[in-house]
Amino acid sequence: MTAVRFKPTLLAALLASSLFQAAWAVEPFVLKDIRVEGLQRADAGTVFASLPFRVGDTYTDDKGAAGLRSLFATGLFKDVRIQIDGNVVVVVVEERPVISRVEFVGTKEFDKDNLVKALKDVGIGEGQPFDRALADRAEQELKRQYLTRSLYGVEVVTTITPAERNRVNVTFTVTEGEVTKIKSIRITGNQAFSESTLLSQMDLTTGGYLTWYTKSDQYARSKLNADLESIKAYYLNRGYLEFKIESTQVAISPDKQDISIAINVTEGPRYVITGVKLDGDYLGKEETFRKLITIKPGEAYRAEDVASTIKAFTDRFAAFGYAFAKVDFRPELDRDKGQAVAVLVAQPQRRVYVRRVNVAGNSRTRDEVIRREFRQFEAAWYDGQKIKLSRDRVDRLGYFKQVNIETTEVPGTADQVDLTITVEEKPTGNLMLGAGFSSAEKFTLTASVKQDNVFGTGNYLGVELNTSKYNRTIVVSTVDPYFTDNGISRSYDVFYRTSRPLSTQGGDYEIVTPGAAVRFGVPYTEFDTVFFGAGAEQTAIHGTTGLPVSYQLHREIFGERSLSVPLTVGWARDARDSTIAPTSGRYQRVNLEWGVAGDTRYLRSDYQFQQYLPLTNRYTLGFNGEFGYGTGLSGKPYPVFKNFTGGGLGTVRGFEQGSLGPVDIEGAYVGGNKRINLNTELYVPFPGAGNDRTLRLFGYVDAGNVWGETEAVRWKDFRASAGVGISWVSPVGPLKLSYGKPFRYFDQDKIQKLQFQIGTAF
Known part of the structure; x- marks a missing residue:
């Protein structure tokens, strides 16, 4: 015999309805009053609103039965009865107990706040009516949460404890077990x-x-x-x-x-593509579409090539305004010969234009901050490339967890669509307190308060502090990314820096540089930005013990305090797939600093080029080149505090940080006005880490050096090293550990085979 189970609420409603009809069948009458008895917390208005009859209506058995069903459906009542007292209907209710407290015992894998939120979604939460069926659902939901963590042996026991005033406490006791x-x-x-x-x-x-x-x-x-x-x-x-x-x-x-x-x-047979055919309607532009084909006849079939070709076709159709174009791949197969002809069938549908662009989900960020990134305008032809670019630009703001654009047809029209960009806000403020340790600078403290989206305006405000043995900095910065309506940005920096070059003799001197700068960024393409700005900084040389001769000469020429007013010009393009763990793409930057006023006159330039090549989906080859040059102008020497330094992580590994280049007679490594760094790295998966890109091994070869003003750049002066290392994006920040050995060096060089750094980007 098969047992039939009913939900308690439904069963009670059915029983009440049948009993009502059997025992309380009455002749229809006109209602003079309705009374409600048994209420403790629920509002009487809730009961009256659920009843299908009012005072003055004709009461019938059918209306009474409907009222019972409606009241049970609210989920507020454990029992409901209707009694007739003359021409008065008395509704007697017994309220469900209310959940006073939800507790968890034995939960270690999940944060309790997350579990409380998950159970609220199934109807179990403080202040909600208690239902045993909902408690069973909550128990199953808890188990489901644990299954996502591979804890298949989890056991959950639900305990209901009555409390005063018709309340209950719900306790879930969890035995998590071992991970499967x-x-x-x-x-x-x-x-x-x-x-x-x-x-x-x-x-x-x-x-x-x-x-x-x-x-x-x-x-x-x-x-x-x-x-x-x-x-x-x-x-x-x-x-x-x-x-x-x-x-x-x-x-x-x-x-x-x-x-x-x-x-x-x-597996099936292996197919070689013998040709590509275009079928369907290509708007008379077949040759334009043929140039987009990446499928190569004579080579084995590649799904990636087919997918990229179809995407290129649909994007091109979208650029012509055909938002709903379809391109199907229908291969013609010769199984005996293992050959296939790729047939691409196009259906452009109809051309449409955008009626309206809507913004949704931005509870904090102003509409204009999102709209100004859009390149698809209202009342213009639909352009898929501009829409994708708009979505990417909004996503790159960094203010949102998700950015999606939905295209919907306008009812009653055949050539109009609306675009709705939906964003999910995320916290854009950042309070960071951290510490780092490097083999060169020992213990460092970093602290910062940053807000990337101040008051939802899209502006940036930040305060940063960094301490180390050789460099200490405090910087206050603000950026307005849309200083003008056409996207020119403006940034202000106020800073105070102290530095002390690496020295073998020690000493009590230091170089103190307070200053301020303003910079503007002008986007001249969607991917390139030119920067220009101006600043003012004063350099003071304090102390005498162990002061390098080059700094003594600087003080003799310019005095203990010297003022510089530099102008800056720069250009940057970043096409890497990731800034932390890149596997493909290119990065370039150029920066020129020109001291045009004040005590010093100089020109300082720096160019960096990076290229990442994915050898396979797990192996990446990276190249980095950096070239720096500085010179004095107007007959004045190049300022020593603008020198380049080399050696250590970021330049030529295997040599002590900042130890390359000219050495002062006092034993200080003061750097030089010319620098070349050449780096090659091969990234491979860490054994046992699978395809995890946050933990990788690398082998490297570095070469480079720093030269002074009177020295010529010669190949024989290059230092070079090779080694291996570990790159890990750890919970406390990026970590890079390398062990290498110089294979081109000189006797006076300071060798440091093991080098590492924690808490800073690389």
Whole structure:
């Protein structure tokens, strides 16, 4: 016999309705009054609003039954009865208890605030009516949360404790158990590629000595789905157009401690593309579209090439105003010969223009801050490229967790659409207190207060403090990214710096530089920005003991205090895929500083070029070159405090920080007016870390040096080193550790094979 279970609320309503009809059948009458009895917390208005009859209406059994159902549906009452007293209806209710407190016992994996929020979504929270069915749902939701962390052995016991005034306390006692680990992953049906090759495409792994950090041995369905897509992409990009994943089995051990994964694949034949055909309507611009094709006849089928071609086609259609264009890939297959003709079928649909651009989700940021980044205008033809650029520009502001643009047709029209850009705000303020330690500067303290979106205006305000053995800085900065309506930015910096060059003799001297600067940024393309500005800074040389001769000469010429008024001009383009762990793209910057007034006259220039090449999806080759040059003007010497320095992380590793270049007779490394750095790095995955880009090994070769004004740049003066290192984006900040050995050096050079830095970007 099959047991039929009813929800308590529904069952009570049905029983009440049937009893009402059986025992309280009455002749219709005109209502003179309605009374409610048994209320404790609920408002009488809630009861009256749920009843389908009012004073003066004709009361019937059907209306009474409907009233009972409506009152039970509110979820506020445990029991409801309707009694008839003459021409008066008496509604007798018994309220559900209200949850007074929700408690958790034994929860270590999750923050309790997050669990409280998750349970509120299923109806369990302080001040809400208690329902046993909802408590059961909450228990299942808790278990679901733990399953996402691979805690399959979790047990949850719900305890309901009555409290005074018809309230209850709900306690969830959790026994989390041990994390369930992946014991084995097997792939069957593969012939073209080995199992180890396919497993290397997956982020999920079996246990290893680094899985405590990567957690790649903890199963999650979403991770497995992503890995299956990675395997599929691997095949589809190597000619296996008909590849399929036939089945996936996930088995858990009886003790819920081990998981075994079995993946069965069907490869199918390997296809070579013999030609590309265009079918459908291409607006008479077939040659324009053919130039966008990345599919290469004579080579194996590659899904990436097909996808990029289709995207390029739809983007081009969108640029012509066809927002709903469709491009389908329909290959013509010759299975016997393993050949395929790529057929691209285009349906441009209709051309439309944008009626209105709406902004939603910005509770703090002003509309104008978002709208001024838009390159798609209202009442203009729909342009997919401009819309994508608009979305990217809003995203690059850094004020939002998510930025999405939705295109909707305007009802009643065939050629109009509305765009709605929806953003999700995120905190843009940053209070940071931290400490760092480097092999060169020992202990350093950093502190900053930054607000990237002050009062929702899009302006930046920040205060930064840095202390170290050789350099100390306090900077107050503000940036208005739209100082003018056409996007010219303006920034102010007020700073106070003290520095002390690396010396073998010690001493009590220091160089103190207070100053201020203003800078403007002019975007002349969507990706390039030119900067120019002006500043004023005063340099004071304090102390005499151990003071390098070059600083003594500077003081003799310019006095103990010297004023500089530099103008700055710069250009920057950043096309890297990441600023912290790049794998592809290029970065370039040029900066010129020209001292035009004050006591000093000089020109200081610096150019940097970086290129990252993805050798595979796991190996990256990076190049960096930096060239600096400075010279005195108007017959005055180049200021010693504008010298370049070299050696250590960021320049030529294997040599002590700041130790390259001319050495003063006092033993101080004062740097020079010319610098060249050449760096090459090969990044590889850390063993056991899978595809995690936050933890990587690298091998490097560095070369470079610093030269003084009277020295010529010669190859024989170059220092060079090679070594290995670890790059880790740690919870306390970026860390870079390198161990290398110079293979081109001189006897007087200061060698430092092991170098590291914590708490600063690299």
